[in-house]
Each structure stands twice: as C-alpha cells, then as structure tokens.
Amino acid sequence: MAAEILSMNPFAYTATGELGENRDTMLSNELLLRTQLGRPKRRGYSSAPAEHFVYGRPLEPRQGGADDALHGWPPMNPLAATTLPFSRKEKKTDRDFMVLNKAAVQAGLVTASENYKFRATHDVRRKTAGDENTRSRTRRIPPTMVFGISTRPSTPIFDLLEHKYQDKWLMSRRQMELTKRQEESKQRRNPNTVYETRASLLRTYQNPVDEAPLWQLPKFKKNARASLQTFRSEGVRKQGYEHFESDQISRKGQLGHGVFESAKN
Structure with a gap:
C-alpha cells in the first residue's frame, strides 16, 4: 500500500506532505525527507543508479552450460590466462x-x-641476470644417490642404563663450582696488606707537569721568529721583566700598563 501511495504521490514522505506546497527540490533535500516505515533512510547523490541496479561484471558463459556449476570448475586453458583482467603481467x-x-x-x-x-x-x-641462464641444463644425478634425510644414529642404550649422562652432568657442575671458588679466593683481600684510599692517593706527592704550549701553525714555529732583539743579553731581559711585574701593582689596567694609581686611604 505504501509503495502504491509513493508511486502515485512522491511527496508523501516529505515535510509538507500531500497538502503543502510541493517542489522537485524537496525530493533531494535531506532536511525535508521523512523516513519510511520499515526502511532505512536513503542518503547519497540523486544521480545514483536505480534501486535494483547490480554492480560488477556479468559472468562469462561456460561451455557446458549451467550444469557445470554442479560438477566444479572446468579446466582453464593456459593460453587464455593472459587475457584475464587480473592476470599477472611480466615486468618489462x-x-x-x-x-x-x-x-x-x-x-x-x-x-x-x-x-x-x-x-x-x-x-x-636491458638484459637481466636470468636471461643469460635461460637454457635448461639437465643435471646428471649419480645412480647411487639417495634422496631424503639421513637416518638418525641409534640411541646408546648402555649409556642410558649406566646413567652416564647423569654422571657427566654432575662432573661438569662440580668443575664449575671449583673454578668459581678459586676465583672468589683470589679476589679476597689479605688483612695484612695496606690498601690505598682516595685520601692517601691525594696526599702523595705528584710530579709537576709542564703545561702544553699554545697551538701554533707549523710554518710559524721555525720561520716566524723574532727578528729584533732589543735586550742586550738574557740577564738584562729577565731583570726588565721582573721590574715590570713589580711595577704592575701600582698601575691601572688589567695588565698593569696604565698610569700610576693614587694612594688609597
């Protein structure tokens, strides 16, 4: 009955119903459409196919007709496999x-x-690595060759009866315990010996080590030396530097090269 009403009046399930103003845009507006009883609400574009439209491709007719479906798949021609749409093509x-x-x-x-x-x-x-070995080479197998896995050697039943595996395991465990005790005994400290602590090591005299010289280009170590010597001798040079160091106290500046400072109270 509902289908007949809908076919006679398509605006029966809209917001206005049969008595209101009907427009063609109401049939595609989701806000104006009402859900039908027992049917889900249809959503989508108006350009979709009809309700009974079937998606997909039709099945190709078989040679034996419909009776072949009861007897399983018919054998496929290997030459026709390349014509299938989903066949795997060789990569060029x-x-x-x-x-x-x-x-x-x-x-x-x-x-x-x-x-x-x-x-x-x-x-x-381009030729691939497999193109060079395209010829089928038959491998000659010796007539005495046997395929399969070699037979496992028989279990030594006399060793099991004599518990030889158990004795072997006990001997290995005993040897491990002895070696472990020997290592522990070596690591034990002798109470008569005196061991150095951090404080005793710091109190010991340490030989002075000269500071490393400043980095300099190798070409300047030999060639770029002072060409002028303003001091008459090495003794005069040392006296001059000593006087300069003693005079730094009363001068201004970070290096003591400035003017003399005034006396401070």
Missing part, C-alpha cells in the same frame, strides 16, 4: 639507451630529432 626491464645510441650512430643518425624518431621505432631492453 628498462630500455638500453647505450645500445640504441650505438645503433643510431651506425645508421647515420646524429641529431636529436633523428634519435627521437629512431627510438620511437626501435626498442631494446
């Missing part, structure tokens, strides 16, 4: 431009346009 290798360029030069084509036309009509692919 890259083009070998070095061979193409060589062939073009041999044919007398040297310009860019001539090479472009030559490559459009000729195609050479």
Whole structure:
C-alpha cells in the first residue's frame, strides 16, 4: 500500500506532505525527507543508479552450460590466462639507451630529432641476470644417490642404563663450582696488606707537569721568529721583566700598563 501511495504521490514522505506546497527540490533535500516505515533512510547523490541496479561484471558463459556449476570448475586453458583482467603481467626491464645510441650512430643518425624518431621505432631492453641462464641444463644425478634425510644414529642404550649422562652432568657442575671458588679466593683481600684510599692517593706527592704550549701553525714555529732583539743579553731581559711585574701593582689596567694609581686611604 505504501509503495502504491509513493508511486502515485512522491511527496508523501516529505515535510509538507500531500497538502503543502510541493517542489522537485524537496525530493533531494535531506532536511525535508521523512523516513519510511520499515526502511532505512536513503542518503547519497540523486544521480545514483536505480534501486535494483547490480554492480560488477556479468559472468562469462561456460561451455557446458549451467550444469557445470554442479560438477566444479572446468579446466582453464593456459593460453587464455593472459587475457584475464587480473592476470599477472611480466615486468618489462628498462630500455638500453647505450645500445640504441650505438645503433643510431651506425645508421647515420646524429641529431636529436633523428634519435627521437629512431627510438620511437626501435626498442631494446636491458638484459637481466636470468636471461643469460635461460637454457635448461639437465643435471646428471649419480645412480647411487639417495634422496631424503639421513637416518638418525641409534640411541646408546648402555649409556642410558649406566646413567652416564647423569654422571657427566654432575662432573661438569662440580668443575664449575671449583673454578668459581678459586676465583672468589683470589679476589679476597689479605688483612695484612695496606690498601690505598682516595685520601692517601691525594696526599702523595705528584710530579709537576709542564703545561702544553699554545697551538701554533707549523710554518710559524721555525720561520716566524723574532727578528729584533732589543735586550742586550738574557740577564738584562729577565731583570726588565721582573721590574715590570713589580711595577704592575701600582698601575691601572688589567695588565698593569696604565698610569700610576693614587694612594688609597
């Protein structure tokens, strides 16, 4: 009954109903459409196919007809497998431009346009590692060769009866315990010996170590030396530096090169 009403009046399930003003845009407006009883609300574009539209591709007719469905899948022709839409195609290798360029030069084509036309009509692919071994080589198998896994050696039943595996494990454990005790005894400290502590090590006299000289380019260590010597002798030079160090106390400046400071109270 509802289908008949809907076919007679498509605006029966809209907000205005049969008595209100009806417009064609109401049939596509989700805010004005009302849900039908026992049916889900349809959402989507108005350009969707009809309700009874079936998606997908139709099945190809079989040679035996509908009776083949009861007897399983028929044998497929191996030559027809390449025509299937989802068949796995062989991956082509890259083009070998070095061979193409060589062939073009041999044919007398040297310009860019001539090479472009030559490559459009000729195609050479790179050879893979498997192309060299395409020949089927039959491997000659010796007549005495046996396939399969070698037989496991028999279990020594006399060793099991004599508990030899148990004795071997006990001996290995005993040897491990002895070696462990020997290592612990070596690590024990002798109470008669005196051991150094951090404080005793710091109190010991340490030989003075000269500070490393400042870094200098190797070419300046030999060649770039002072060309002028303003002091008459090395003794005069030391006296001058001693006087300079004693005079720094009363001068201003970070290095003691400034003027003399006034006396401070």
